[in-house]
Amino acid sequence: MTQEEKKIAGLPAEELFASGHRACAGCGEALTLRHLMKASGKNSIVVSATGCMEVVSTPYPLTAWKVPWIHSAFENAAAVASGVDAALKAQGKRNGINLIALGGDGASFDIGFGAISGALERGHKFTYVCTDNEAYMNTGVQRSGATPLYANTTTSPAGKVIHGKQKPKKPLPLIAAAHGIRYVAQVSIANLFDFYNKIHKALAVEGPSFIHAYCPCPVGWRHDSGATIKIAKLAIQTRVFPLYEIENGVLTFNQKIEEKKPVKEYLQLQGRFKHLSEEEAQKIQDYVDARYAYLTRIEGLKAFDVLY
Numbered sequence: 409m410t411q412e413e414k415k416i417a418g419l420p421a422e423e424l425f426a427s428g429h430r431a432c433a434g435c436g437e438a439l440t441l442r443h444l445m446k447a448s449g450k451n452s453i454v455v456s457a458t459g460c461m462e463v464v465s466t467p468y469p470l471t472a473w474k475v476p477w478i479h480s481a482f483e484n485a486a487a488v489a490s491g492v493d494a495a496l497k498a499q500g501k502r503n504g505i506n507l508i509a510l511g512g513d514g515a516s517f518d519i520g521f522g523a524i525s526g527a528l529e530r531g532h533k534f535t536y537v538c539t540d541n542e543a544y545m546n547t548g549v550q551r552s553g554a555t556p557l558y559a560n561t562t563t564s565p566a567g568k569v570i571h572g573k574q575k576p577k578k579p580l581p582l583i584a585a586a587h588g589i590r591y592v593a594q595v596s597i598a599n600l601f602d603f604y605n606k607i608h609k610a611l612a613v614e615g616p617s618f619i620h621a622y623c624p625c626p627v628g629w630r631h632d633s634g635a636t637i638k639i640a641k642l643a644i645q646t647r648v649f650p651l652y653e654i655e656n657g658v659l660t661f662n663q664k665i666e667e668k669k670p671v672k673e674y675l676q677l678q679g680r681f682k683h684l685s686e687e688e689a690q691k692i693q694d695y696v697d698a699r700y701a702y703l704t705r706i707e708g709l710k711a712f713d714v715l716y
């Protein structure tokens with residue numbers, strides 16, 4: 409067993425995001441929260457934006473949360489977490505508490521973007537975790553700034569006029585890093601050793617940190633509920649979702665993919681891409697290659713100034 413494996417084997421058996429919640433079978437977000445809370449532990453406070461994870465975890469009067477949990481509005485989890493940070497500091501109680509703000513991609517890439525940016529700029533000590541399932545799933549699969557190119561959603565429909573979303577995904581982790589914060593990382597439930605390591609690093613930062621978590625959604629992506637981890641693995645192997653971290657302004661790949669798989673293998677498991685022409689599938693491949701080439705160009709460089 410490696411040191412990393414030993415560390416994970418020693419994690420509490422207790423589930424702080426308990427089973428019995430109402431997430432769909434195969435939900436990538438629920439799995440992410442389960443492991444996030446095991447990594448964070450009992451001394452955590454969670455602020456949760458409106459979205460699937462809030463709805464499925466807290467049907468009144470029940471809750472799946474075994475730590476203090478605050479429901480914010482859709483757009484202001486980062487602002488509420490800022491207030492919690494300030495209040496704990498004023499009371500002299502900030503030490504030893506992991507403060508996490510949670511939002512889906514709609515809450516993070518779009519509507520809560522301003523609140524996140526403000527909290528990062530103010531330098532609050534908290535970890536923002538975006539559980540990205542690439543659309544507004546709670547309200548019925550509307551496209552967000554995180555929805556990938558040509559994906560079929562109810563507001564970017566694949567029909568005669570357009571073939572799914574016409575714009576690529578917004579590079580939110582890089583935008584977070586450009587704020588000058590000390591730690592940004594992409595995590596996936598398909599690599600839990602890396603996942604735990606990064607959550608621990610993010611929570612240890614004396615300031616803001618940002619985690620972008622890849623979360624397949626069987627309903628919105630139209631894939632088999634048993635295929636969640638397979639798809640998450642393929643996202644890494646095709647370089648659609650590379651596992652990297654940006655620590656003190658320097659980008660490092662944590663699971664380098666030397667022999668990449670064709671993106672088509674990833675696309676064909678998901679109904680949201682079933683309308684694609686050969687040409688469109690190739691355009692997605694070109695886009696993925698270009699984004700990865702960009703990350704490779706800045707790898708190992710002090711690409712972002714650290715301000716907080």
Ligand SMILES: Cc1ncc(C[n+]2csc(CCOP(=O)(O)OP(=O)(O)O)c2C)c(N)n1
Nearest residue numbers: 458459460482512513514515543544545546
């Ligand atoms: C100001 C405001 N606008 C719209 C809504 C309706 N609404 C609630 S959850 C949601 C979508 C959430 O999407 P996302 O953040 O991606 O999380 P997911 O449900 O996919 O996990 C929307 C549009 C709202 N609650 N508040």
